[in-house]
Amino acid sequence: MSDNPVFDQIRQETSDNDIVLFMKGSPSFPQCGFSAMAVEILNRLGADFKGIDVLSDPAIRNGIKEFSDWPTIPQLYVKGEFVGGCDIMREMYQSGELESFLKEKGVVEAA
Amino acid sequence: MAMDPVEIERLIKEALPDAVVEIRDLAGDGDHYAANVVSKAFEGKNRVQQHQIVYKALKGRMGGELHALALQTSTPA
Numbered sequence: 091m092s093d094n095p096v097f098d099q100i101r102q103e104t105s106d107n108d109i110v111l112f113m114k115g116s117p118s119f120p121q122c123g124f125s126a127m128a129v130e131i132l133n134r135l136g137a138d139f140k141g142i143d144v145l146s147d148p149a150i151r152n153g154i155k156e157f158s159d160w161p162t163i164p165q166l167y168v169k170g171e172f173v174g175g176c177d178i179m180r181e182m183y184q185s186g187e188l189e190s191f192l193k194e195k196g197v198v199e200a201a
Numbered sequence: 202m203a204m205d206p207v208e209i210e211r212l213i214k215e216a217l218p219d220a221v222v223e224i225r226d227l228a229g230d231g232d233h234y235a236a237n238v239v240s241k242a243f244e245g246k247n248r249v250q251q252h253q254i255v256y257k258a259l260k261g262r263m264g265g266e267l268h269a270l271a272l273q274t275s276t277p278a
Contacts (some may be wrong), residue, residue, distance in 0.1 A: 124269070140211050160249075161256050161264035177272045 096153030101170075108197040109139035110167040111185040112154045117141040128164040131183045137198050169195050203231035204267045209259070216258030217242050227271070243276045252254040 104110050109132070115121030117129050117139070132139050144151035144163055149162070158165055158172045166173040168191070173179070182188035192198040204278040206224045213222050213236070220240040236255070238274060241254040251274040256263045 110273070155264065159253060171214070172249060174249050174252070178252065181248070 094153060094156070096149045097157055098153060099150070100157050103142060104170045105141070107140040109137055109192075110197070111164055112141050112144055112150070112167070113141050113164040114143065114145050115198055116143055121145060122163070124162075125164045128166065128176050128179055131188070132166075132181050133154040135189055135192060135198055137185070139193055150186060168192065176182050204234075205231070206234060208233065208261070209236065209267070211262065212262075213238060213255060213258045215251075217254070221277075227269070233269040234267075235273070237273045237275075239275050239277055241277060243274055248274070252260065 101172035110118070111125075111128055111132065113120060113122075113128060115125055120126035129141065142150065144154060154163070154165060155161055160172070162175050162177060164176055164179075166175075166179055173191070174182070179188060182191065189198070194198050206226060210222045210224055211251055214220055217238070217240045219236055219242070222239075223237040225235045227235055227237065242254060246254070252272050255272055255274060259270075
C-alpha cells in the first residue's frame with residue numbers, strides 16, 4: 091500500500107491544496123466530458139481548485155484509482171478527503187449539498 | 202468496448218441479491234449507461250462507500266470495458 095511512491099505525491103497534493111480535482115486534461119481544456127462537468131460545477135460554485143491532469147502522468151492515473159479505491163476519473167478531494175466522482179459531484183451540486191459542504195469546509199466564501 | 206446491460210445487472214445482483222437495478226443505455230452505443238441501484242446493503246454507508254460496493258460488484262470492469270456508468274444508489278424506502 092504505502093510502498094507506492096505515487097501515494098506520497100497524492101497525499102502531498104491533497105494536503106497542500108484545499109480542493110484538488112484529478113481529471114483528464116486541464117481545467118481550461120478538459121479532455122473528457124465527465125471531467126468537463128466536474129470543472130463546470132466547481133467553477134459555478136466559485137471554487138478555487140487545482141486540476142491535476144492524469145493523462146500526462148500514467149503513474150498518477152493508476153495510482154489515484156488505487157489510492158481512493160475508485161475506478162474512474164474525475165475524482166474530487168477537499169481538504170485531503172475524497173468526496174467522490176462526477177456522479178456524486180452532480181448529485182451533491184443539484185441538491186445544494188456540495189455548496190454547503192464547501193462552505194462548511196471554508197474553501198469557498200459564503201455568499 | 203461494449204458491455205451488455207444484462208451482464209451489468211447480473212453482476213450487481215450477484216453481489217447484492219436484494220438489489221433493485223434499473224439500467225438505461227444513454228447513448229444507444231452499448232457503452233454509456235446509467236444505473237439506479239436500490240439495496241439494503243447501502244444502509245449506514247455514505248455515497249462514496251455505496252458506489253464502491255457497486256464498483257466492486259462489477260469486478261474491475263468499471264473504468265475498463267465499461268467506460269461510463271452514471272451511478273445512483275439508494276436504500277429501499
